[in-house]
Amino acid sequence: MSDIIQMTDVIKKFYTGTPNELTILKGISLTVREGEFVSIVGVSGSGKSTLMNIIGALDKPTSGEYILSGEDIKAMNDNKLSAVRNRRIGFIFQTFNLIPRTTALKNVELPMLYAGISKSRRVARAKELLELVEMADRMKHLPSELSGGQKQRVAIARAMANEPDILLADEPTGALDTETGRLVMNIFHRLNRENGKTVVLITHNPELAAETSRILTISDGLIINERVNKKYGIAAEEEKA
Amino acid sequence: MNLLENISLAIAGLRAGKMRALLTMLGIIIGIGAVIGIVTIGGALTGTITGSMQTLGVGNIIVSMQSRKDNVYLSREDKISDKMLAVMRQRFEGEIEAISITENGDSGVVRDGRREAKVSTVGANSDYPAANNLTLQQGRFISVVDNAKQKKVAVVSDKLVGDIFAKNENPLGREIKVYSGSAIKTYVIIGVYKYERSLMNVSVMGEGDTPTDMYVPLDLVRKERNIWPGYTYFTVTAKQGGDAKKLTQDIIDFFDRYYHNNVNYTVSAFSMESMIAQMSTIMNTVSIAISVIAAISLLVGGIGVMNIMLVSVTERTREIGTRKALGARNGAIRLQFIVESVIICLIGGVIGIVFGIILGNVGAALLGARAALSMPAVAIAVVFSSAIGIFFGYYPANKAARLDPIEALRYE
Ligand SMILES: Nc1ncnc2c1ncn2[C@@H]1O[C@H](COP(=O)(O)OP(=O)(O)OP(=O)(O)O)[C@@H](O)[C@H]1O
Numbered sequence A: 001m002s003d004i005i006q007m008t009d010v011i012k013k014f015y016t017g018t019p020n021e022l023t024i025l026k027g028i029s030l031t032v033r034e035g036e037f038v039s040i041v042g043v044s045g046s047g048k049s050t051l052m053n054i055i056g057a058l059d060k061p062t063s064g065e066y067i068l069s070g071e072d073i074k075a076m077n078d079n080k081l082s083a084v085r086n087r088r089i090g091f092i093f094q095t096f097n098l099i100p101r102t103t104a105l106k107n108v109e110l111p112m113l114y115a116g117i118s119k120s121r122r123v124a125r126a127k128e129l130l131e132l133v134e135m136a137d138r139m140k141h142l143p144s145e146l147s148g149g150q151k152q153r154v155a156i157a158r159a160m161a162n163e164p165d166i167l168l169a170d171e172p173t174g175a176l177d178t179e180t181g182r183l184v185m186n187i188f189h190r191l192n193r194e195n196g197k198t199v200v201l202i203t204h205n206p207e208l209a210a211e212t213s214r215i216l217t218i219s220d221g222l223i224i225n226e227r228v229n230k231k232y233g234i235a236a237e238e239e240k241a
Numbered sequence B: 001m002n003l004l005e006n007i008s009l010a011i012a013g014l015r016a017g018k019m020r021a022l023l024t025m026l027g028i029i030i031g032i033g034a035v036i037g038i039v040t041i042g043g044a045l046t047g048t049i050t051g052s053m054q055t056l057g058v059g060n061i062i063v064s065m066q067s068r069k070d071n072v073y074l075s076r077e078d079k080i081s082d083k084m085l086a087v088m089r090q091r092f093e094g095e096i097e098a099i100s101i102t103e104n105g106d107s108g109v110v111r112d113g114r115r116e117a118k119v120s121t122v123g124a125n126s127d128y129p130a131a132n133n134l135t136l137q138q139g140r141f142i143s144v145v146d147n148a149k150q151k152k153v154a155v156v157s158d159k160l161v162g163d164i165f166a167k168n169e170n171p172l173g174r175e176i177k178v179y180s181g182s183a184i185k186t187y188v189i190i191g192v193y194k195y196e197r198s199l200m201n202v203s204v205m206g207e208g209d210t211p212t213d214m215y216v217p218l219d220l221v222r223k224e225r226n227i228w229p230g231y232t233y234f235t236v237t238a239k240q241g242g243d244a245k246k247l248t249q250d251i252i253d254f255f256d257r258y259y260h261n262n263v264n265y266t267v268s269a270f271s272m273e274s275m276i277a278q279m280s281t282i283m284n285t286v287s288i289a290i291s292v293i294a295a296i297s298l299l300v301g302g303i304g305v306m307n308i309m310l311v312s313v314t315e316r317t318r319e320i321g322t323r324k325a326l327g328a329r330n331g332a333i334r335l336q337f338i339v340e341s342v343i344i345c346l347i348g349g350v351i352g353i354v355f356g357i358i359l360g361n362v363g364a365a366l367l368g369a370r371a372a373l374s375m376p377a378v379a380i381a382v383v384f385s386s387a388i389g390i391f392f393g394y395y396p397a398n399k400a401a402r403l404d405p406i407e408a409l410r411y412e
């Protein structure tokens, strides 16, 4: 299988050139192959979200190389980056980040709207996706009328809208109770196994990390440990039983 | 990105904060309302004045005696004599179309059995129709002979004929009785003129009760009222295509020869044209003053919109970050906020237009003029509100568009 993410020696600094300069990522090299389910763990402030933002083309590395699906992110302008985020990446946030005062259906339509897809195709696809996350009966509801778990399922449907190459989830179960978190996690497993989606997951929960195919540990801006999980898949099977 | 989606999104946003939206729109509502109100009233007045101008005659020159100082009394010798008028008419034969002299008589009621109609008696000479664009429908006007012989004849309005006579009755030659206080005067109808509504004869009572003029020989009224020979006021009508302005000056110069030695009185003349010009200058000044106020109101309104848009951008920083993470281009974010700002201004503009039309109609009605809705003004107001929305929305929208997605997503 081909490499989706190829990161070499990525360094990220904040406040560059000022006395407060901070080096958050200190040289990350990382390769993710298509179909992988990678989890990133590490203490708070170690730089997980910063790395995730670079992977998701929301931010550019200060130095180092980042190739996403064969394309050099560093060379892209704003509009190109928008297009990458729109077509190749599906973001899932800890705080759901649904657009307020906008129905679940419209939220799922949004990435397709930005992709210029026609109304009828948008609606059809959005309904399909909401069915996939078992939220079809709530598609006319506003985010304020949904529970945390329901919001996150809508957010996952939204992330899937434009058939992205890769799903990026930054603590998607962080704001949910264990049971609901389990439900959301199962959706990721399903999307990974049945739809072949590459998933990168940040989590503080070692149990959830243990279910993924590869576990990266970040500490102080460096990957200090990498563990390939042989039990991957079996855990998910056990869960089903 | 889809414009329709943006519009429905903006409207949903405004619905969520109706009070805030309304307060934001206030400046726009007042500004646009004032402009539409003024344009409506101005248009109504101009229309009515133009109408009156036509009936009064643009080429008319009003000549009247003026006292040179306070507390002077008019003596017989001071008045403009028939001889002066005759000389003037001869001197300017090629320029003068008519010299109309009037004197107000009694006001009263014409009664015939149970039918009645209000009239104002006006003593007029034979030149009256030419000076006042009076259209005769039947019969003739008062002649020089009628005047000289002080005949008891009258020219009445078609409105009076309709009120007093049956439909197929011929009013010509019929006698009418005018009741005025305890006096009853009898006249024979010799002509019927077409009554025309104008700014001058509209009263608050409404059209039904408005008295119409009934013309009788000038000298008859003068005799009844024991007026000394001579005149203090008359109207000269310039010939069609003539230079009314020059004629006005010529008349002033003409009378100056008679009056420059008179310590008490002088004769002045001014043309209707100059009076109308003066009136429209006043009206323009008022319009400009109110327009300036409206412009300031629109400016303040626009700044208000900009302010609320900046607040909205700040409040929705996370939303903007999310949209960018989902792949919104900067242009799409910019468009979203500009559409929102334009919608606020457009709704404000439409409310302002409605408000202005009501204001204009009430104002015009109070002034006794008929208000006409000016479509170009409405169209301009709509375009202008949108322009305000774009202009004052651009800066906040651009600020939103240029937000760093990471910063926006991290915003608490
Ligand atoms: N835009 C930024 N400007 C300045 N400092 C930043 C910025 N983004 C992150 N940081 C800093 O970088 C460090 C790492 O932040 P990051 O959000 O990547 O941590 P994290 O590993 O995701 O932590 P958590 O588990 O708490 O989410 C923190 O010390 C943070 O203050």
Ligand SMILES: [Mg+2]
Pocket (backbone or CB within 6 Å): A048, A049, A050, A170
């Ligand atoms: Mg984080």
